[in-house]
Amino acid sequence: MNKICISLICFVHLIACTGQNSNNKKEISSFKSESKIDDLVKQYLDLDIFSGTVLVAQDGKIIYNKAFGLANRKENIPNTLQTKFDIGSINKAFTKVIILQLIQEGKIKPDDKLGKYLEGFPKEASEKITIEQLIGHRSGYGDYMEDPGFFDRPKSQQTMEAITEIIKKMPLMFEPGSDWNYSNAGYILLGDIIEKVTGKSYYDNVKERIIKPLNMSGAVVDSAKEMATNRAVGYMKTMRGELEDNEGILLIPTPAGGFIMNGEDLLKFME
Known part of the structure; x- marks a missing residue:
């Protein structure tokens, strides 16, 4: 069965760039970048193959951070910037x-x-x-x-x-x-x-060694995962186009995968 995970964090950490651009040029560039990301995300939303948050950081500063779609389709709960997603093998x-x-x-x-x-x-x-x-x-x-x-x-x-x-x-x-x-x-x-x-x-x-020093306050790295608030439900689309949640295969967090956190917490670790 071909399954596509459609509840996830889309996380992009841009490499810092140097230059002498004026504030106005930076604002224009930022606006164009935001518009491009919006357009890209919309394509996946229209295909119903994405639901989550998108975060982009540059020079250590968050320049784009938005939530899209539903964290729980059954309960009609929308994703927010505080929603925790399973980061899998990350x-x-x-x-x-x-x-x-x-x-x-x-x-x-x-x-x-x-x-x-x-x-x-x-x-x-x-x-x-x-x-x-x-x-x-x-x-x-x-x-x-x-x-x-x-x-x-x-x-x-x-x-x-x-x-x-x-x-x-x-x-x-x-x-x-x-x-x-x-x-x-x-x-x-x-x-x-x-x-x-x-x-x-x-x-x-x-x-x-990691969570407390980096103040990753929204991260859940142990068995409390199942009881965590603001946790997104993962969904898969079958070849028949039907949606299935993955709660039945929700794994206990291990050294190999399964932590949950929001985009900003993941950024703290990646930096």
Whole structure:
């Protein structure tokens, strides 16, 4: 079934430009840019394949920030600038940042093997896979979501701990370091390593090392996601043109994906 996600954040962070333009020219340029973005968004709205917020920042300043469409079609709730959207795999970048911080702090090394921190893995994984390979999707592990019936599991079996047990039984797709394959599994294991090294939960690490310092007050990075206010419902359009919400596959946030936040909070992290 061909599905198109139509509830999302469209986030654009423009690279800073230098120049000696006058304020008037900047205002005219800004107006033209806003008009162009409006026109572009309208095309997707007319096709009914977009609903969300669009944020554009330049030179550290937000120059465009608007909400479009409905956050919840059943309840007819519109999107606002405070609406929280599932950022999907973008939060792998949060996991990577914490790993890099731990490397800078001298608590782990890029070439450390998986088995140094985590137990219960086959020898070929524990003795060969490195932290660097996990970061770069070169560990040999694939996607645990391909495990039969994964999305039918209760939420209690979609936690980091439960997923790690699934990964332990997964065969490697190739010799670690010899190839590349996008790996959700690798980032779950990085989250496990973060917990092992720091003695704190992955979620507490995200809050203490990223969310609080950046004052990302609207971000939800743990199981409170399902109870969060101002949360957009994701929808998919089938090949028959029918809309389906994705509440049935709403995943618990993990190091591999699933945080929710608004556009301004995401901008704080991206900057």
